[in-house]
Amino acid sequence: MTRPAAVCIVSGGLDSVCYAASLAANDGYDLYLLTFVYGQRAKREIERARFFAKVLKARDHKVVDISFMKSLYGRSNALTDNRQELSRDFSQSLVVPVRNAVFLTIATAWAMSINxxxxxxxxxxxxxxxxxxxxPAFVNAINEALNIAESDSIIAGKRQEITVLSPAVMGLxxxxxxxxxxxxLGDKIFQTWSCYSDGVRAGKKYLHCGSCESCINRKDAFTTARIEDKTDYATESRSKRKGKAKRDIH
Amino acid sequence: MTRPAAVCIVSGGLDSVCYAASLAANDGYDLYLLTFVYGQRAKREIERARFFAKVLKARDHKVVDISFMKSLYGRSNALTDNRQELSRDFSQSLVVPVRNAVFLTIATAWAMSINxxxxxxxxxxxxxxxxxxxxPAFVNAINEALNIAESDSIIAGKRQEITVLSPAVMGLxxxxxxxxxxxxLGDKIFQTWSCYSDGVRAGKKYLHCGSCESCINRKDAFTTARIEDKTDYATESRSKRKGKAKRDIH
Incomplete structure (x- = not known):
């Protein structure tokens, strides 16, 4: 019997990779992974997304370039406008207008095409x-709009109705x-990339900075989940080295 | 007083150009035109869209390349899959999955960014x-979803609620x-491009084929509107030449 298909938007980060893994292993979906390229930071994230496409035995992985969105967003937010500083705490300047609507609509075009x-x-x-x-209110609304957009072909049995899912919708x-x-995934989970920055170079490797909001959220989540965090953070490497030096002395 | 701004999706075709013209002249909007590039046919259409951006004194005109959509659509429809024949009458194979949802969502990202x-x-x-x-049912649903996506910044007065409009919504x-x-626009209206094909070359010009479904709809609309159709159609040029030849003989 063929397994149902799920188009999963994956950035290469912790949240999207864990959700895709769970959909495949626990819910029996065949994975079709979709990664969006912005221009900045993309290189490291895409590399991780490609890695997990293999690990999760995705049936397909598309990487699509929507960096033209930067020209539309202009100065509306700090994530796509390098001239603005990234705030450390949440701020409206971090909100990219209707970003997830753009992602989900393009993803649905693919989902409708492959049933x-x-x-x-x-x-x-x-x-x-x-x-x-x-x-969930947004998910319900966009879900409805996208199925209405294809209602004739769904009724005719040519295409399948889609359901938009997320951990938030499932209460996770x-x-x-x-x-x-x-x-x-076991320890492969530490191959995900969360850092807002491009990372800190250490030899041939890049370490998570360890101090941006996203790195802090990552650490906190591992602590709360009681999973030993084996992520290489630049800040911790430094403090570990310092700690080791101290121990060597004393 | 500043005029309100409208982001108008224009293909360079009759419908989108006429609607943008009407929004500017009759409803007092400043125009921000948005043209999507697919790869095929695009050259001729974009050239016409650029022409009308000047004619309509658009405040801005963005041409964005979403030809990656072809890789997502695969064999789902004949408009983006060159291996399938284009049917002459309406057929489900002509329906590109959630195409207008993709267009409107990207357009809304721009609209939210420029208020x-x-x-x-x-x-x-x-x-x-x-x-x-x-x-209209789709327009209402996507309109609601996109405003929900930005509800916090709309309530905070940072961004403006958008309204999706179309001639269909207005009953036109x-x-x-x-x-x-x-x-x-007067006779400039004949500079719009409707033909499904890339046109028929005649010296340095390209003529509308005159026989595809879209050319036939164009002709019918001019007839019903009682406007003399000054479009150069390849079929008519041939029949005009034939007619002239006959008159020359008799």
């Missing part, structure tokens, strides 16, 4: 307070999501 | 029977739309 049943993205309950496009927070991903 | 009030596209009442994503059919456009 996938599900379109998934990695928003979890921790994203809900600040990001309206991570809330970041630590719960991480636990689910860890069960499937 | 535009309106996002417009050229669907008219004649498109309603065959294309669910041209129907193709001839009515054409009349509205003709009032603003």
């Amino acid at each position: 996938a049943k599900v379109v998934a993205y990695g928003a979890h309950t921790g994203d809900i307070p600040h990001y309206p496009d991570c809330r 927070d970041k630590p719960a999501l991480l636990k689910a991903g860890y069960k499937v | 535009a009030k309106v996002v417009a596209y050229g669907a008219h009442t004649g498109d309603i029977p065959h294309y669910p994503d041209c129907r 059919d193709k001839p009515a739309l054409l009349k509205a456009g003709y009032k603003v």
Whole structure:
């Protein structure tokens, strides 16, 4: 029997990779992974997304370049406008207008084309307070709009109705999501990339900075999930080295 | 006083250009035109879209390349899959999955970024029977989803709620739309490009084929609107030449 197909938006980060892993292992979906390229930071993220496409035995992995969006967003937000400083705490300047709507609509075009049943993205309950496009109300509304857009072919049996899913819709927070991903992926989970920065170069490797908001959320989630965090953080490497030096002296 | 801004999706075709012209002249909007590039046919259409951006004194015109969509659509439809024949009458194979949802969502990202009030596209009442994503029910649903996606920043007064408009929503059919456009543009309206094919070369010019479904709809609309059709059609040029030859003989 063929397994149902799910188009999963994966950035190469912890949330989206763990959710895709869980959909494949626990819910029996064949994975079709979709990664969006922006221009900045993309190189490292894409490399991780490609790695997980292999690990998760994805049926297909498309990497699509939507860096033209930067020209539309202009100065509307700090994530796509390098001239603005990234704030350390949540700020409206971090909200990229209707970003998840753009992602989910393009993903649905693919899902409708291959008769996938599900379109998934990695928003979890921790994203809900600040990001309206991570809330179930948004998911319900875009889900309805996209199926209406294809209603004739769905009724005719030519295409399949899609359901938009996310950890937030399923009531999962970041630590719960991480636990689910860890069960499937084991230590490979530490190959995901969370850092807002391009990382800190250490020889041939790049380390998570360890001090940006996203790195801090990553650490906290591992602590809450009671999973030993084997991520290489630049800050911790430094403090570990310092600690070791001290121990050597004393 | 500044005029409200409208992001208008224009292909360079009759419907979208006439609607943009009407929004500027009759409804007082400043125009921000958005043209999507697919790869095929695009050259001729973009050239016409650029021409009308100047004629309509658009405040900005963005041409964005989403030809990656072809790789997602695969064999799902004949418009983006060159291996399939284009049917002459309406067929489900002509429906590109959630195409207008992709267009409108990207357009809304721009609209939210520049505080535009309106996002417009050229669907008219004649498109309603065959294309669910041209129907008011779809427009209402996507409109709601996109505003929910930005609800926090709208409530905070940082961004403006958008309204998706189309001739179909306003109850306009193709001839009515054409009349509205003709009032603003006069004979420049014949510079729009409707032909499904890349046109028929005649010296340095390209003529509308005159025989595809889209050319036939164009002709019919001019007839119904009682506007003399000054479009150069390849078929008519041939029949005109034949007619002339006959008259020369008799």
